[in-house]
Amino acid sequence: MGRLFAVEIVYRGIFQKTLAKNISRGIVLAAHAEGKPGISFGRYGDSPERNGIPAKNFAIVGTDDVTLEEGMAKYEPTEVDISIAVDDTLCKGVESWAWYGLQPINRLLKPGGALIVTSREQPDALIAMCHRKEYPYRLAIVKGTPSFSGLWVYKDDHTDVRILGAVAKLLPDLVGLEAVQKVILAEWRDPLKATSAARAYERTTTTTVRPDQGNPEKPYQFELPKWWEMREGIAIPCIRPGQPMQDMDNHKTGGFRPERNPTFKKFTTRTMRPVVNFDTCIKCTLCWLQCPDSCFDVTPDGLYDANMEACCGCGVCEAVCPVTDCVTMVNEVAFHDNASQWEMWKKDKDAYQTWLNGKIEHRPERSHGFRYRGQYEEQTPEMLEIAREG
Ligand code: SF4
Numbered sequence: 001m002g003r004l005f006a007v008e009i010v011y012r013g014i015f016q017k018t019l020a021k022n023i024s025r026g027i028v029l030a031a032h033a034e035g036k037p038g039i040s041f042g043r044y045g046d047s048p049e050r051n052g053i054p055a056k057n058f059a060i061v062g063t064d065d066v067t068l069e070e071g072m073a074k075y076e077p078t079e080v081d082i083s084i085a086v087d088d089t090l091c092k093g094v095e096s097w098a099w100y101g102l103q104p105i106n107r108l109l110k111p112g113g114a115l116i117v118t119s120r121e122q123p124d125a126l127i128a129m130c131h132r133k134e135y136p137y138r139l140a141i142v143k144g145t146p147s148f149s150g151l152w153v154y155k156d157d158h159t160d161v162r163i164l165g166a167v168a169k170l171l172p173d174l175v176g177l178e179a180v181q182k183v184i185l186a187e188w189r190d191p192l193k194a195t196s197a198a199r200a201y202e203r204t205t206t207t208t209v210r211p212d213q214g215n216p217e218k219p220y221q222f223e224l225p226k227w228w229e230m231r232e233g234i235a236i237p238c239i240r241p242g243q244p245m246q247d248m249d250n251h252k253t254g255g256f257r258p259e260r261n262p263t264f265k266k267f268t269t270r271t272m273r274p275v276v277n278f279d280t281c282i283k284c285t286l287c288w289l290q291c292p293d294s295c296f297d298v299t300p301d302g303l304y305d306a307n308m309e310a311c312c313g314c315g316v317c318e319a320v321c322p323v324t325d326c327v328t329m330v331n332e333v334a335f336h337d338n339a340s341q342w343e344m345w346k347k348d349k350d351a352y353q354t355w356l357n358g359k360i361e362h363r364p365e366r367s368h369g370f371r372y373r374g375q376y377e378e379q380t381p382e383m384l385e386i387a388r389e390g
Pocket residue numbers: 273274290291292293294295296306307310311312313314315316317318
């Protein structure tokens with residue numbers, strides 16, 4: 001039996017769908033150019049047609065047909081040689097629609113495997129975000145901001161080919177740089193992209209991450225009910241005659257009471273989060289009304305506190321808030337927990353203001369994909385400059 005290679009690309013639904021496909025397809029085509037068969041596919045259980053939802057693409061390559069067929073009998077790899085996170089906020093862990101609970105970004109990595117992250121952060125900052133792993137692995141950073149585009153448009157900022165160059169450097173048995181460049185010229189017909197891949201190849205270095213490094217938290221998980229514990233068919237609970245409507249779980253009465261979902265939290269969909277200036281809030285209720293995920297809790301003093309376990313970072317609250325700079329979307333990388341902002345403000349208003357200003361001022365702005373005509377023409381030159389100069 002020959003050798004089987006597996007690479008996963010973890011990306012954000014819609015914003016990076018084409019990017020992830022380009023990378024996995026590029027790996028398979030480059031391997032094919034070297035005589036190795038492979039297959040590129042998206043994970044069945046994902047729903048990448050939602051803004052920001054974490055989703056996966058895989059590139060599986062064998063040194064021969066039989067090895068590939070044998071590997072694909074498992075359908076989805078249980079371990080990978082390389083994990084690619086094309087947005088650094090995914091390093092905090094991912095909760096996709098394909099599973100329940102939070103999964104570390106490095107979960108499938110083999111011992112000594114490589115995690116490639118697109119980021120402008122330093123290795124220490126990324127390592128602090130990743131959950132600890134029981135054995136060492138390598139971290140490589142492809143410098144740059146996350147490449148977000150839309151469903152029907154693609155931001156051609158060379159992120160795809162730069163990642164291919166990094167893959168060639170980290171796992172030359174899978175694909176060599178020559179094959180990568182050959183495929184880039186055949187597929188994209190752009191010599192500049194082939195040059196960007198070569199530059200990424202030359203610049204890619206790794207940091208070894210030890211088992212005692214990283215986020216020590218245990219990712220939240222819960223027990224799914226067993227099939228024999230489920231009720232038969234679809235049971236719709238009714239109101240008992242003469243009795244008020246009861247909540248099935250807590251047996252409380254008195255109508256609908258909004259609650260947070262204890263098992264599906266959604267916050268890993270977020271690449272930015274809102275921060276609220278409670279001192280300037282006029283309590284107009286618009287953020288509370290318009291938030292598509294009903295994230296805002298009404299506080300005892302009539303303010304609105306976005307629950308960070310439920311917020312998916314869509315930015316609607318910032319858009320609807322009528323007060324200038326009262327709600328500001330900030331890069332998710334700047335935060336290390338989901339603590340209540342209102343509680344922080346209530347405890348020490350001056351300290352909160354300092355915290356707030358620090359978050360707003362010291363983090364680069366991100367953009368959720370395609371928002372206006374001409375946007376990519378404005379954003380792409382910066383990424384091409386990074387591709388050129390490092
Ligand atoms: S960004 Fe604002 S509107 Fe969007 S989910 Fe979060 S709190 Fe709600």
